[in-house]
Amino acid sequence: MNDKLVLEVNALTKSYSTSGGPLTVLRDVTFGLGESRTCAIVGPSGSGKTTLLGLCAGLDQPTSGTVHLNGIGIHGMNEDGRAQLRSLLIGFVFQNFQLLSTLTARENVMVPVELRGDSGADDLAIELLDRVGLADRMDHYPVQLSGGEQQRVALARAFINRPKILFADEPTGNLDSDTSGKVIDLLFDLNRAAGTALVLVTHNLELASMTDCIIKLRGGKMVGSL
Amino acid sequence: MMFDRWIWLMAWRDSRASRRKLFLFSCSIVLGIAALVSITSLGRNLELAVADQAKTLLGADLVVSARQPFSARAEELIKELGGEQAREVAFSSMALFPKTEGTRLVQIRSLTDGFPFYGKFETAPVEAGESFRSLPGALVEESLMNQFNAKVGDPIKLGQLILPIAGILQKIPGEALVFSTIAPRVYIPATELPKTKLVKAESLARFKVFIKYPSTINVEALAKKHRNTSKDLRLELETVEDRKRDLGRSLNNLQTFLSLGGFIALLLGGVGVASAIHVHVKEKVPGVAVLRCLGASASRTVQIYVAQGMGLGLTGAIVGGALGVILQFFLPRVVQDFVALQIDYRIAWPSVFGAMGAGFLICVLFTLLPILPLRRVSPLAVLRASEAEPLQGDPARWLIFGLMGLGITAFSLWQSTKWYHGLAFTGGILAAFGLLAGVAKILTQVARKVISRSWPYVWRQGLANLHRPNNRTTLLMLSLGLGTFLVLTMFLVQQTLLVDLLPSGHGRQPNTVLFDVQSDQIEGVERLLKDRDLEILQRSPVVTMRLASVKGRAIGDLLKAPDRQRAPNWVLRREFRSTWRDQLVDTEESVAGYWPAERAQDVTPISLESGIAKDLGVTIGDDLVFDVQGVPITTRVAHLRNVDWRRMSPNFFVVFPSNSLEAAPAFHILTTRTPTAAAGAEMHHELIGTFPNISLIDLTLVLKTVDVIISKISLAVRFMAMFILGTGFLVLVAAILTGRYQRMQESILLRTLGASRRKVLQILLIEYFLLGFFASLTGVLLALGGAWALVHFTFKLPFHPPMLAAMVTVTSVCVITMGTGLAMSWGVLNRPPLEILRGE
Structure with missing residues (x-):
């Protein structure tokens, strides 16, 4: 086990103001994740899983508490600063794939590298698409691909940046069981090969059990970790 | 980094699925840019024509004129002015064409040798411009020849003088053709004038001396030196520079009118583009959230869509520029009758690029507003479906409004000769846009409140479409309303002027005026009229x-x-x-x-x-x-x-x-009052035969002349209105197409749930009918107000609102809107729901 934490969450709380007063959707969550480690966030609908993932990935700002990614505190950063950090450290996989519909598979994969202004995006994309088994579909548009294929493109895109940490939100939620299995295998294979830490939000306890630790949420509170 | 390679690449990639749509949207500004290109080029061509033809505008270096025969002192001054001189006496009188026995009031001009010193009369045959003086013969304006079916060689009787027609007068240096419709001109040699016996001491005539100087003489200084003396002697002095100034003013007015019309079309197109981009950008929110999630900053994401807006503007500018260059072939024909210049067609590239640049900037400015909310798209939207935050409170919004206002004002000031005209135009445009947008707002609110559950479903649904999210009420109110307003205003003014001038077909209103009847002729004229039972x-x-x-x-x-x-x-x-x-x-x-x-x-x-x-x-x-x-x-x-x-x-x-x-x-x-045209012609003929000095005005002919002039003016107005209407139509098509994609899903859902094609069609037709009806109604009301203001304040006439024209306009706009809406939605209605669900 590597002791250096890639993700360090401390007393994280998120509230929204509503007409009936403040609504706290996440309360006082604390945990850490070391390099190359995997972790699943589980809990019923409305328990705060997605909110926690969004805060950890710097997609939103906490009401209180801190989030450190690779030792950098992102809780005080503005949105553009967090965006820069995302492009350097983070990869994403979403339940509904979130591919850009007007870009081909290859172009979708290239985006993170192009955003960083690095060269060689094309070669890296081809290599990754080959690894996920889509070498012959790389010039197809998302609408021309099946759900499983779209998720594999999303995986290739997530890893092209060689991220320190990957956030996956219900990555198999829109896939049948056969396809789910293949995507999960691929996800963990790529993860291991790249030495990337993984935070997984899922309802699927079988999938959660494949990770190194599980964080259980209920009503916005962390009710346990394994 | 601003607009680096990746931004352009992403803008290009992102446009893949929407290029046809985007091209269609860019068409909204094409006509506006085309109008501006052709008009500013025309302006440049007019400037060049004035510079090229400066001296031919006057036909001489200096003109001395008076409304009475030159006094002895005036003659002394004319002698002192020196140079090479030619003289003209011009007055109105009747001309008789003995072959057809036709008569008409004409302007007779007797001319000595020499004039024009610069330029020449354009005549058929060509040599007639000179030979009529030695022949002697008359040069008769083409419109007059056509009216009486006269040919070269036929006689023309002017007072007691009968001359052969030496040639057809086609163009006179420095004079606009349109004025010939009022009193066609007939030139005769000065030597023949006394034989007409038409000019007497009390006759209304204009006396002119045309002077040509050697190029060494400073004519402006000479005129300045003698201006005070000439005023005392009731003489007017006019130099080439004076004429250029006068002409420049009228050309400026003409050009300003035309270019502001073109600018309205461009602004309307800008509104169309903005609305289309608004819909386009809304569809892009999920993609923007993904880019934000992958690490793109807010400004870089916005740049992608600004780049698309720029591409749109560039496409519009190129297509519009090309169309404008082609239009330049036709525009001179529209205005030729109003200007005393021969307009040559030359592509004025600085004007073309200037207008294209203005069009491009307006397009980009109008796209900024709908793109602005993308700044606020949260990357969290990839996890939760959320839309861009509303703009309220975004200071950048006011910056863009300010830029748009500045752009419009700057253009108006650039096009207007006086700064307050420019500001007034900007104010007027903003007021018209504001009023139409205000009515649209009220309409959406009323539509939201009046719907009752007891109404038939299709009416509820059709009316609800006016206020639901992504409705097209404001856009169509602006495009259809503004187009209707401008075109109908001109039509109403034209109709009011004609109706007001038209004598009633019955009663005791005169239709013939006899003037220049001398005291000793009264008895004879009265007897002649009495013999013909004319009161x-x-x-x-x-x-x-x-x-x-x-x-x-x-x-x-x-x-x-x-x-x-x-x-x-x-x-x-x-x-x-x-x-x-x-x-x-x-x-x-x-x-x-x-x-x-x-x-x-x-x-x-x-x-x-x-x-x-x-x-x-x-x-x-x-x-x-x-x-x-x-x-x-x-x-x-x-x-x-x-x-x-x-x-x-x-x-x-x-x-x-x-x-x-x-x-x-x-x-x-x-x-x-003559009871019939034939009786009138018979009386005219006898009167002119007996009393050649008497002039006679046929009011029916005057009214026809007014109609011709107004028609020529309205041709220029219609030319501009064509751009505004064309743009309005393109905006209408674009609005319906963008709406089609929004309405498609619910139409499909309705059909899936069992709604018949007929019912879906009814809902669409009701929506388009309501939009067309309220837009045209507002346009008609604005036009009635505008026409009343013009008629009341400018022409000082009573305004009779022509209700039939108003009703025809409302009906036509409704039919066009429904027809276009139906044509654009036909594909959705005729395909099975499953096919569309899969396709979408």
Whole structure:
């Protein structure tokens, strides 16, 4: 086990103001994740899983508490600063794939590298698409691909940046069981090969059990970790 | 980094699925840019034509003119002016074409050798421009030749003179063709003038001397030196520079009018593009969230869509520029009749690029507003469906509004000759846009509130479409409303002018005016009319005079006073044609005092028209001295009256009492009414044969002439309106297409849930009908207001709203909107729901 934490969450709380007063959707969550480690966030609908993932990935700002990614505190950063950090450290996989519909598979994969202004995006994309088994579909548009294929493109895109940490939100939620299995295998294979830490939000306890630790949420509170 | 390679690449990639749509949206600004390109190029071509043809505008270096024969002192001055000289006497009289026995009031111009010194008469045959003087013969304007089917060689009778027609006059240097419709011109050699026996001492004629100088003479300085003397002698001096200035002013007005029309089309197109981009950008929110999630900053994401807006503007500018260059072939034909210049077609590249640049900037400015919310798209939207935050409170929004306002104002100021005209135009445009947008807002709110559950489903659904998210109410209100407003306003003004001028087909309104009837001819003319059972409706003696002093101050002194402290120049200098009588006629109405007034011993009481009294700053009891052909007559204002100038009968500013002017040299005006055109022509022929000096105005012909002139003006207006309507139509198509994608899902859902095609069609038709109806209704109401303001304030006429035209307009716009809507939605209606669900 590597002791250096890639993700360090401390007393994280998120509230929204509503007409009936403040609504706290996440309360006082604390945990850490070391390099190359995997972790699943589980809990019923409305328990705060997605909110926690969004805060950890710097997609939103906490009401209180801190989030450190690779030792950098992102809780005080503005949105553009967090965006820069995302492009350097983070990869994403979403339940509904979130591919850009007007870009081909290859172009979708290239985006993170192009955003960083690095060269060689094309070669890296081809290599990754080959690894996920889509070498012959790389010039197809998302609408021309099946759900499983779209998720594999999303995986290739997530890893092209060689991220320190990957956030996956219900990555198999829109896939049948056969396809789910293949995507999960691929996800963990790529993860291991790249030495990337993984935070997984899922309802699927079988999938959660494949990770190194599980964080259980209920009503916005962390009710346990394994 | 601003707009680096990746931004352009992403803008290109992102546009893949929407390129056809985006191209269609860019079409909204194409017509506006095309109009601007062609108009600004025309402006440049006009400037070049003025520069090229400067001297031919006048035909000479200096023109001396007077409304009376040159006095001995004037002749001395003309002699002193030196140079090579030619003379012209111009006056109105009747022309008779013996072959067809047709008669018409024409402007006769007798000319000595030499003129024009610069340029030449364009005639058929070509040599007739010179040979008519030696032949001798007459040059007759083409419109007149056509009217009477005359040919070269046919005789023309002018007074007592019969001349062969030497040639057809096609163009006179420095004169616009449109004015020939009022009184066609006939040139004769000066040597033949006395034989006409038409010009007498009291005749209304204009006398001119054209002078050509060697190039070493500074004509401007010479004219400046003699201007004061010439004023004292009631002579006018005109140089080439004077003519250029006058022409420049009128050309500027013409160009400003046309280019502002083009600019309205461009702004309308800008609104269309903005609306389309709004829909386009809304579809892009999920993609933007993904990019934000992958690490793209807000500004870089926005840049992608700004780049698309720029691409859109560039496409519009290129297509519009090309179309504008093609249009340049046609635009000169539209305005040719209004300008006294030969307009040559030249592509004025600086104007083309300038207009394309303006179009591009307007397009980009209008796309910024809908793109702005993308700044606020949260990357969290990838996890939770959320939309861009509303713009309220975003300071950048006000920056863009400011930039748009600045852009519009800058363009208006650039196009207007006076800064306040530019500001007024900007204010007017903003008011019209604001009003239409305001009505749209009210409409959406009313639509939200009035819907009742008891209404049929299709009506509820159709009406609800006016206020639901992504509705097209504002856009269509703007495009259809503005187009309807502008086009209908011009139509209403034209109709009102014609209707007002048109004499009623019955009653005792005169349709023929005889003027220049000498005192010794009255008896003969009356007998001739009586023999033909034609009643004399009015008989007015006319004495010409000028003002010598107002309230004790000599006109010469008043003219030297500052402008604000005295009457306008034209009032002080004009030649008054006054009459005498002791009663008012039916076109007059008493305002103050009594008529006939009691006569004092040493002064003559007069009745003044109230408008001229106001201009002169006089009222009851004030004294005016008139110079009646050399004899000063002191008068006192005893009565003020309003005159209905619109009525085609002899009207006067100044009326004297009986037994006051009878001794002065006078001519008479008689009016009558001929029952048929044939009876009129017969009477005209006999009258001209017996009394050749008498001029005769056929009011029916005058009305036709007015109609021709208004038609020519409205051709230019329609030309502009075509761009505005065309743009409005493109915006309509774009709006319906963008809406189609929004409405498609719910139409499919409705059909999936069992709604018949007919029901879905009814919902769509109701929505398009309501949009067309309210947009056109607002446009019609605005047009009624605009036409009333123009008719009331500019033409000072009563406005009779033509309800039929209003109803036809509303119906037409509704039908066009529904037809376009139906045509654009037909594909969705005719395909099975499953096919569309899969496709979508």
